Amino acid sequence: xxxxxxxxxLVDTDPAALATARAAxxxxxxxxxxxxxxxxxxxxISFSSDLxxxxxARFVVENTTESEAGKRELYPLLDKVLATGVTIAAxxxxxxxxxxxxxxxxxxxxxxxxFMNPVDRIAMVEVVRARSTSDKAxxxxxxxxxxxxxxxxxxxxxxxxVINRVLMxxxxxxxxxxxxxxxxxxxVDELFKGCLGHTSGPLRTAxxxxxxxxxxxxxxxxxxxxxxxxxxxxHLRRMVAEGRTGIKSxxxxxxxxxx
Ligand SMILES: NC(=O)c1ccc[n+]([C@@H]2O[C@H](COP(=O)([O-])OP(=O)(O)OC[C@H]3O[C@@H](n4cnc5c(N)ncnc54)[C@H](O)[C@@H]3O)[C@@H](O)[C@H]2O)c1
Numbered sequence: 104x105x106x107x108x109x110x111x112x113l114v115d116t117d118p119a120a121l122a123t124a125r126a127a128x129x130x131x132x133x134x135x136x137x138x139x140x141x142x143x144x145x146x147x148i149s150f151s152s153d154l155x156x157x158x159x160a161r162f163v164v165e166n167t168t169e170s171e172a173g174k175r176e177l178y179p180l181l182d183k184v185l186a187t188g189v190t191i192a193a194x195x196x197x198x199x200x201x202x203x204x205x206x207x208x209x210x211x212x213x214x215x216x217x218f219m220n221p222v223d224r225i226a227m228v229e230v231v232r233a234r235s236t237s238d239k240a241x242x243x244x245x246x247x248x249x250x251x252x253x254x255x256x257x258x259x260x261x262x263x264x265v266i267n268r269v270l271m272x273x274x275x276x277x278x279x280x281x282x283x284x285x286x287x288x289x290x291v292d293e294l295f296k297g298c299l300g301h302t303s304g305p306l307r308t309a310x311x312x313x314x315x316x317x318x319x320x321x322x323x324x325x326x327x328x329x330x331x332x333x334x335x336x337x338h339l340r341r342m343v344a345e346g347r348t349g350i351k352s353x354x355x356x357x358x359x360x361x362x
Contacts, residue, residue, distance in 0.1 A: 104164070104247075104251065105128070105143035105144065105147045105148050106131075106135075106141050106142050106143045106223065106251075107141075107250045107251045107252070108147070108250070109147070109162075109247075109250070110147050110148075111143075111147060111148045111149070112148075112149050112151060112156050112157050112160065113148055113149070113150050113151070114151050114152065114153070114154055114156060114157060115150075115152065116152055117152075118152065121150045121151075121152065124150065125145075125150055128143050128145055128148055129145060131143055131223070132144060132145055154180055154181070154184055155184055157181075157184060157185065158184050158185070158186075159186075160185065160189060161189060162189065162190055162192070162243060162247055163181065163185065163189060163190070163191045163192065164192045164194055164216065165177065165178075165181070165191055165192065165193050165194060165203075166194040168319070169195060169196050169197070169198070169316050169319040169320055169323065170319065171198050171202060171323060171326075174193070174195065174198060174203055175202065175203065175206055178191075178203050178204075178206035178207055178213075179206050179207070181207070182206070182207045182208055182209075187209070188209075188212065188239070189212065190212050190213075190214065190239070190240045190243040190244065191207075191212055191213045191214070191240075192214055192215075192216035192244060192247075193213055193214070193215050193216065193231075194215075194216055194217060194218055195215065195217070196217070196263070196267045196271075196312075196316065196319075196320040196323070197262050197263040197264070197267050197268075197271070197320045197323040197324050197327075198262070198323055199233070199260050199261065199262050199327070200213060200214070200215040200231050200232075200233040200236070200260045201233045201234065201235065201260055204233050204235050204236070205235075210233075210235035211235055211236060211237030211239075211240060212237065212240050213233065213235070213236065213240065214230065214231065214232065214233075214236050214240045214241055214243075214244050215229075215230065215231025215232070215233065215260065215264065216228060216229075216230055216231070216244055216248075216255070217229035217230075217231065217264060217266065217267075219266075220311050220312060221311070226252060226253045226254060227253070227254065227255070227256070228248055228253050228254070228255040228256075229255065229256060229258060229264055229265060229266050230244060230248075230255035230256065230257045230258070231257075231258055231259070231260050231264050232257050232258070232259065232260065233260040234260065241257070262323060262324055262327035262328060263320070263323075263324050263327075267320055267324070268324065270305070270308070271317065271320055271321050271324055271333065272332035272333065273305045274305045274306070274308070274309045274317055274339075275321060275332065275333070275334075275335065275336050275339065276332075276336075277291050277304075277305040277306050277309075278306075278309075278336045278338045278339045279336050279338065281306070281338065281356070282336065282337075282338035288304075288306040288307075288356040288357060289357075291304055291305065291306055292304020292305070292306050292307050306356040306357075307356070307357065309349065309355070309356065310349035310350050310355035310356050310357055310359075311349065311350055312349070313348050313349050313350070313351050314339060314342050314343050314347065314348045314349050314355055315343050315348045317339065318335055318339055318340060318343050321333050321334075321335045321339075322335065342355065342356075
């Protein structure tokens with residue numbers, strides 16, 4: 104959003120996350136200056152741990168941890184802080200938008216906006232229209248995406264929507280293939296890239312998403328659908344317990360040494 108010229112207030116309850124974000128913005132800013140490409144300017148972003156700092160916002164992207172309980176606690180607070188009619192884009196991997204919207208006095212203002220990682224490089228966005236979503240909220244999202252040079256495909260509301268209802272069982276099974284010793288992670292990914300034309304294989308994608316977020320998403324899906332394809336493979340749970348959460352921790356299915 105900042106790279107598209109919006110003034111941004113970034114709120115996170117964890118000071119370490121804010122410090123990481125500050126450093127990432129500075130890195131992107133330097134890169135943009137060197138390459139002449141579009142990038143964020145630190146000046147356009149204020150960092151805060153206080154939700155009331157978004158009181159003047161004209162648009163909110165909610166992007167907190169994939170926890171239905173946690174997000175459902177947050178939405179009534181947003182309802183209190185924001186002016187009437189301000190659209191809220193819920194960025195969730197799998198939680199039904201209706202479960203979040205129902206926590207507001209005006210459920211119409213919530214739209215699912217599932218950005219893809221890495222957000223600065225992927226133009227396509229999965230937009231989720233809940234039954235309650237208003238035409239105005241949907242139009243606000245289209246305007247913002249336009250401004251960001253992105254476009255969305257609008258789908259109906261269901262746990263995991265389209266992308267993660269399909270992708271998460273694939274990641275789960277790919278982890279099973281590795282745990283069973285059938286293939287190494289890079290072989291699984293090479294096959295998906297070479298045979299199916301994917302730009303990234305499921306395990307490299309899982310590392311990018313964060314294996315903790317993958318496990319949380321599978322849990323949300325399993326809770327809603329109750330079927331076996333969403334039952335998290337123990338290998339994924341083990342990796343998260345060992346702190347191997349993917350790119351963000353430097354180790355997942357692959358190792359990341361800064362290069
Ligand atoms: N990781 C991905 O590739 C990806 C892609 C699309 C959508 N998503 C979705 O986006 C959301 C965030 O994903 P993530 O991987 O960045 O999660 P994450 O857990 O790595 O980061 C979430 C951040 O939210 C903060 N937070 C938690 N509760 C908060 C609150 N009440 N107020 C302010 N900050 C709070 C946490 O401190 C943390 O820094 C999730 O719903 C996820 O499913 C993730």
